[in-house]
Amino acid sequence: MDRPGRIDVHQHIVPPLWAGALAARGLDSGGWPIPDWSPSGAIAMMDQQGIATGVLSVTAPGVHLDGDAEARTLARAVNEYGAEVVKDRPDRFGHFASVPLPDVDAALAEVAYALDTLHADGVVLMSNVHGRYLGDPDFEPLWAELDRRQTTVFVHPAQPPMPRLPGTPAPLADYVFDTTRTALDLVLNGVMRRYPNVRVILSHGGGFLPYAAYRFAGLASIAVDPERNDEDVLRDLKRFFFDTALTASPSALPALLAFAEPGHVLYGSDWPFAPQEAGTYYNHHLETYPHYAPGQVEAIDRGNAEALFPRLAGPSLSAAVDVR
Structure with a gap:
């Protein structure tokens, strides 16, 4: 069937300077190799997968690889590279700006530059930064500013502060765990309650949060904060x-x-950290799931993202794509 192309909110960019910085330090993405990337390659993939626009972000380990000064420089370079890609093809790309947490002052400065000057579509945060999770009280000024700006925040998992399972790259298990961990940290520290204007997207279906949400809500009200009942915690989740x-x-x-x-x-x-074959597999299940409510599949493909990214709203910015 033909319908307006999807908006892909979890698509990655691999700026050459960032890839070089990782290679110079012997780093990868949690034991997962850094793939090649180009705008033309991304567009070719999107054309095959029924995607009109990809909102690009840098994946783990993010931009704070060692010192604060280096992180500020790398964040600026990564964001300017992403902005150039979007400028060349605004119909096919958006981008989430990286920020150099845990340096909160530098993160605030980069948010202002990325949103006001580069016109980024939102901000990407790693699920933890050197073992500090996103509900950390020291990060409060950043959340306050993101809330003031009504920012869309994409949370991408990172390696948790523990050894990986032997022979098991972090994306197989640890990333799912760390997404869940930082989401719960945000809720239990009250970030989601205090800052209602921030729209937070969790990667990979929220890890195992949907599966365990009622467990979290029930136990949190008993063991963490007796002043909050199950419904309060569940509402924030x-x-x-x-x-x-x-x-x-x-x-x-x-x-x-x-x-x-x-x-x-x-x-x-x-993509490109998940191969295109994976996209084909999951797209098939998205397209053939038998229990959608009326209009739900179209909303997942595009409509829900249009509500978060106003510049992408309205008719598809590219021709209708065959998504059979």
Whole structure:
């Protein structure tokens, strides 16, 4: 069937300077190799997968690789590279700006530059930065500014502060765990309650948050904060948005759709770190799932993202794409 192309909120960019910085330090993405990337390669993939626009972000380990000064320089270079890609093809690309946490002052400065000068579509945050999770009280000024600007924030997992399972790259298990961990940290530290104007997208269907949300809500009110009842915690957990990257499987997709609020599920591919074959597999399940509410599949493909990214709203910026 033909319909307006998808908006992919979980698509990665690999700026050459960033890839070089990782290579110089012997780093990769949690044991996962850094793939080649080019705008033309991304567009070719999108044309094959029924994607009109990819909102690009740098993946783990982000831009704070060692010192604060180097992180500020790398964040600026990464964001300017992404802005140039978008400027050349605004119909096919958007981008989330990277910030050099845990340096909060530098992160605030980069948010201002990226949103006001580069016109980024939002901000990407790693799930933890050198072991510090996103509900850390020291990060409060950043959340306050993101809330003031009504920013869309994309949370991408990083390696948690523990050894990886032997022979197991972090994307296989640890990334799913760390997304869940930082989401719970944001809720239990009150960030989601205090800053209602921030729209937070969790990668990979929120890890195992949808599956375990009622467990979290019930136990948190007993063991963490007796002043908050189950419904309070659950309400904050339901504020999150979720992408479908590596998640639209026969078991995970029903759980995600059962938990997420209407309008809170967004299409994601995780390309090029997830191979195109994975995109084909998960797209098939997205397209053939038999229990959608009327209009829900179109909302996941595009409509829900249009609400978060106003410049992408309206008719598809490219021709309708065959997404069979």
